[in-house]
Amino acid sequence: MPVVEVSNVVKSYADKVAVSDLSFSVAQGEIFGLIGPNGAGKTTTIRIMMDIIKPDSGEVTILGEKLTEASKNRLGYLPEERGLYRKLTVIDSIIYLASLKGMDRYSAEEKADELLNHTGMLPYKGKKIEELSRGMGQIIQFIVTIIHNPEVVVLDEPFAGLDPVNTDLLKRILIDLRGKGKTVILSTHQMNEIEELCDRILMINQGRSVLYGKLKEIKSSYRSNSVIVDSEGDLGQVPGVIEKRTHKGYVELILDGNTTPKQVLKRLVSIGIVINRFEVATPSLNEIFLKVVGQNHE
Amino acid sequence: MNKTLLIFRHEFRHTIKRKGFIVLTIIPPLLILLGIGIYGIVSGITKPPAEVTKIGYVDEVGGFDQFTTQGNITLVPFYTHEAATEALVSEDIKEYFVIPSDFISTGVIRRYTTQRELGPPTATTTAIKNFTSSNLLAEKVPKATAARIEEPLKLVTTTLTATGTVAPQQGGYANLVIPGIFGALLAASLAFSSAYLLQGLGAEKENRLMEILLSSVSTRQLINGKVLGIGTAGLMQVAIWVAVTPLLLILASSSIGGLISTIQIPAVLLGLAVVYFILGYLLFAVLSVGVAAVSSSVREAQTLASIFTLWSIAPFWLLSAIMAFPNSPAWVVLSIFPFSAPVLVILRLGLTGVPGWQLAASMAVLASCIFGGLVLSSKLLRTYMLMYGKRPNLGEIIRNLRRA
Numbered sequence: 001m002p003v004v005e006v007s008n009v010v011k012s013y014a015d016k017v018a019v020s021d022l023s024f025s026v027a028q029g030e031i032f033g034l035i036g037p038n039g040a041g042k043t044t045t046i047r048i049m050m051d052i053i054k055p056d057s058g059e060v061t062i063l064g065e066k067l068t069e070a071s072k073n074r075l076g077y078l079p080e081e082r083g084l085y086r087k088l089t090v091i092d093s094i095i096y097l098a099s100l101k102g103m104d105r106y107s108a109e110e111k112a113d114e115l116l117n118h119t120g121m122l123p124y125k126g127k128k129i130e131e132l133s134r135g136m137g138q139i140i141q142f143i144v145t146i147i148h149n150p151e152v153v154v155l156d157e158p159f160a161g162l163d164p165v166n167t168d169l170l171k172r173i174l175i176d177l178r179g180k181g182k183t184v185i186l187s188t189h190q191m192n193e194i195e196e197l198c199d200r201i202l203m204i205n206q207g208r209s210v211l212y213g214k215l216k217e218i219k220s221s222y223r224s225n226s227v228i229v230d231s232e233g234d235l236g237q238v239p240g241v242i243e244k245r246t247h248k249g250y251v252e253l254i255l256d257g258n259t260t261p262k263q264v265l266k267r268l269v270s271i272g273i274v275i276n277r278f279e280v281a282t283p284s285l286n287e288i289f290l291k292v293v294g295q296n297h298e
Numbered sequence: 299m300n301k302t303l304l305i306f307r308h309e310f311r312h313t314i315k316r317k318g319f320i321v322l323t324i325i326p327p328l329l330i331l332l333g334i335g336i337y338g339i340v341s342g343i344t345k346p347p348a349e350v351t352k353i354g355y356v357d358e359v360g361g362f363d364q365f366t367t368q369g370n371i372t373l374v375p376f377y378t379h380e381a382a383t384e385a386l387v388s389e390d391i392k393e394y395f396v397i398p399s400d401f402i403s404t405g406v407i408r409r410y411t412t413q414r415e416l417g418p419p420t421a422t423t424t425a426i427k428n429f430t431s432s433n434l435l436a437e438k439v440p441k442a443t444a445a446r447i448e449e450p451l452k453l454v455t456t457t458l459t460a461t462g463t464v465a466p467q468q469g470g471y472a473n474l475v476i477p478g479i480f481g482a483l484l485a486a487s488l489a490f491s492s493a494y495l496l497q498g499l500g501a502e503k504e505n506r507l508m509e510i511l512l513s514s515v516s517t518r519q520l521i522n523g524k525v526l527g528i529g530t531a532g533l534m535q536v537a538i539w540v541a542v543t544p545l546l547l548i549l550a551s552s553s554i555g556g557l558i559s560t561i562q563i564p565a566v567l568l569g570l571a572v573v574y575f576i577l578g579y580l581l582f583a584v585l586s587v588g589v590a591a592v593s594s595s596v597r598e599a600q601t602l603a604s605i606f607t608l609w610s611i612a613p614f615w616l617l618s619a620i621m622a623f624p625n626s627p628a629w630v631v632l633s634i635f636p637f638s639a640p641v642l643v644i645l646r647l648g649l650t651g652v653p654g655w656q657l658a659a660s661m662a663v664l665a666s667c668i669f670g671g672l673v674l675s676s677k678l679l680r681t682y683m684l685m686y687g688k689r690p691n692l693g694e695i696i697r698n699l700r701r702a
Contacts, residue, residue, distance in 0.1 A: 052512045053680075069301065069516065077513040083506035099304050100514035144510070 001064060003028045003152055003183045004049065009058030011044055011207075018044040019055070020207040026152075026185055026200075031178050033198035033215070034187040035285075037293050041207040042187045043080055046156055049185075050077050063151060073102040076150035080157045080187075082141050086130040090121070090140055093129055094147060101148040108147065115143045119169060134161050142170060146177070153177060154185045159193055171197060191286040201285075203292060210292050215285070222288045223280065225255045227264055230277035238267055252281055301515045305523025306530070313494055313531035322490055323535050326483060327542045334550050353422065354382045354394030355429075359401050365432040368425035386412060395426060476543075477648025480571045481641045483539050485610045487575065488640065491532035492582040495524060496603055499587060500596035508683045517680050521672070525583040529576070536575055540568065567647055570657070577664040578640030582607065584668055588675035591682045592690060609637030613645050624649040634660045636667045 002025035011019040019041045026032040036042050047053045049060050051067040063071055084093045091112060098108035116122040119139050124132060132140070138161055146153060153174075159167050174184055174197060188194060194201060194215075201218065203211035211218055229235065230250040238244075240259030245252040255264060261280050268275060283291070313319055354374045357363070366373040374391055376382035382394040393411035401407065407426060409418060428448055435444040457465040502508050511520055586603055593599035613620065613632070620629055624646055632638045633646060639660040646652050682690065 047509070050513045052509060069519075072514055075513065077510070079506075079509040079513070081506040081509055083510075085507065086501075086505055096304075096308055097510065097514070100301055100511070141510075 002026060003063060004032075004185065005059075005061045006045070006049065007059045007061075009045070009048055009055045009060065011041075011048060011053070011055045017207050019048065019204075022058070022204065022207065022209055024202045024209065024212055026183055028151075028183050029178060029181045030199040031174060031184040031186060031197050033194040033201035034185060034204070035189070035191070035194055035201060035289065036204040036210075038189075040204045042204060043156060044207075045204070046077075046079075046154055046185075046187060050075070050154065073148065074151045076101075076145040076148065076153040078141055078145040078153075078155045078158055080160075082138075084129045084137060084140060084144075087128060089126050089128055090116070090132070091125045093140065094144055097144045098147045101150075103148050111147050111149075112143065115147060118173075119143065135163055135166055138162055139166060139169075142173075146173070150182070152183045152185070154187075156187045157189070158186065159188060159190055167193075191284065191289055195285045203289065205293055211288070218288065219282050219285065222283050222291070224283065225257070225259075226281040227253050227255065227261045228277065228279050228281050229253060229268070229275060231268070232274040232276065235268065235273060236271075238264060240264060240267070250277065302519045302523045302526075305515065305520060306527040309498065309524050309527025310531050312498075313528050314534070316494070318490075319494070319531065319535070322486070323538055326486075326539060327546060330546050331549070334546070352391045353425070354385055354391040356382050356394065356396045358399040359397050362397055362430065362433045364436055365429055368428055369421070371421065371425040373425070373429055383410070386410065393422070397430070401430075475648075477567060477644050477646075479543070480540075480567070481613065481644045483536060484571065484575055484578065484644060485614070485641045487532050487536050488578050488582050488610045489607045490535075491528055491579050492586045492603060492607055493600065494531070495528050495583050495586045496590050496599045497596055498524060498528065499590035500593060500599045503590065503593075503683060504595060512683070517676050521584070521587050521676060521679065525580065525587070529579045529583060532579055533572075533575060536572075540571075567644070570647065571644055573661070574640040574644060577661060577668065578610065580668045581636055581664055581671060582610070584671035584675045588671065588678040591675065591678040592695060606637050609635075610641050612638055613642040617645070620645060621649060630656060634663055636660075636664050639664060 004026040006025070007023050009019055009022045010017070022041070022045060034042050034045065044053070048055045049062065051060075051072070060067070063074055065071060067075075085096075088096070091109065094112045095105055095108045098112070099105065103111070113122065113125075116125055119142075121136065121139055121143070124136065129137060129140070138158075142158065145155070155174075158170060162170065171193070174186070177184055186194070186198060198215055200214050201211065202209060228250050229252075235244070235251060235253075238253065240255055240263060241253045242256045243254035245254070253264060255261070265275075265278055268278075349370070351371050352374050353371055354376050355362070356376050356379055363375065366375070374385075376385065376394065379396065382391070382396075385391045386394055393409065393413070395407050395409040397407055398404070407430070409422075409426075431448055432444060435447060439447070459465045502511065515523075585606055586599075589602045590599045593602055619626075620642075623629070629642065629646060633643050633652065633656055643652060643657065643660055678695070682695075
């Protein structure tokens, strides 16, 4: 049974349709990527999932039921527009927000110490939030999101404003959460992070689903019939290749419809070419994103 | 623990730790103490001297030679104007007056002094008045009649209830003191409690905390927790003020005496003050939530909220008119109008009897407005709390409320 099920959700405002008949599901123990250009409807979709705004129609179930006060305690949410009580100390902020997720003071403080230590923020435990840098504030917000050991973690642009060290730290924690059977829904513009972390994705544009499924399968379906070859010496004429594109350090061979990469490799080896690298060309998610969004804009 | 209770506890603790709250709680009693102290010092300085004061007089009519001791004032006769002036200059007498020959027909008495003053001191005027009238009436009317002419009447009023029994509250200026103080404290407390709520919600909106909170609690839990937490802090503030009032009254009575010593705090007034604080605060609080939701900053929210918070202090602007005509239809209407009712009813209770139907009507209107305000503010919060950086116009708000 899916952990998150969004069915035919529609949400419109006075002047535009933000989400149009959107459906998807997220399974337990996966990192699910929600991607799309600015204004695609990602944040609206997440807010509907979190019961912060109501859809015009459609249904959302999380952990097998409509969101209730009790089931809210089983979710962790890091919104895109996020902040903390500037005048409160780090530990008081964490304990208060954790208590709203059903944790008692003692457990919250114990877990906070553990997470602050893990993220290198323990020395700042007694500092006021306004004394922290923006990046440090984001780490505290992330701690608040996961402190109550939620079954589903929803993160909207979690890497925005983080330095590479903290980005890496966050990624490791997310992978660790997946390893513990938690479900993570990740919305971001950073395609490399999606490629690195996500098992499945949903790409939305203008409130509609435009790509949905396993990342590997999507990339495979967008694969052009070409191979990348890094070799020593000139390749010359290769049968079955209709175009040769030279890039810095490698050559991309565009194959005709009847030739497979395996046949090309065989031919190159047979004519004695020394090959350092040979791989089937797969478009990056960024290229797929641009292609799909571009098509939709046309 | 219930989430409303968690928010309540957080808001209560956060509010009572605020510097502004602590200062506002201790400032009014301190100001009153300061006032009592200043009164004591000033009255000590200006107290009439216990020793006998000599005042000279020149009698041009003749016959004004008895009753020359009037309290602490001794009247010293002089035969000429010059002799009296000489005694004044040499400080043998403090001042002198002349009873001119046409005094009986004109009533004019000329007074001479070396002091620059706004008007003659009351003690001097009384002494001269009693001296002249006693001499004029001497041996013409009995002593008791003369005494009555000097002090013609002492008006004692007794207020009766509708059934003819003596009313427990007898009115008078003394009875206005406590409602006046309560009214002022109530207005201050309502304004400050609403301001705390506006600041709290506005800061949560500005600091982008609202979405995090709403992912854990419902809009209703958030509003209820905040309103009750900050309201309880405000009520605690009023309770502290009420608790120190008897102590201050005792201090003031021993120092000021007179009017203050006649002041009592009727239990009914205390009860109604608490009821109107709760109703007034709840109304202002739920409206503050709505204002904070549609405002783009704390400053803007406070400006918008002044539209209704100003009504709470409006009765003080109109106090002289309210004192003159406490039962005017205008005040009856404003006693039922929800924004002015809490403070105005308390003030009118000190001036006159407010009929039960007016109290019931004002409480019913307040309760209805609180309920309506809560529904409206919940919708506004849900619709606009996540809208940052711009304030919707009235048309948009109405459109979105219809859709909500």
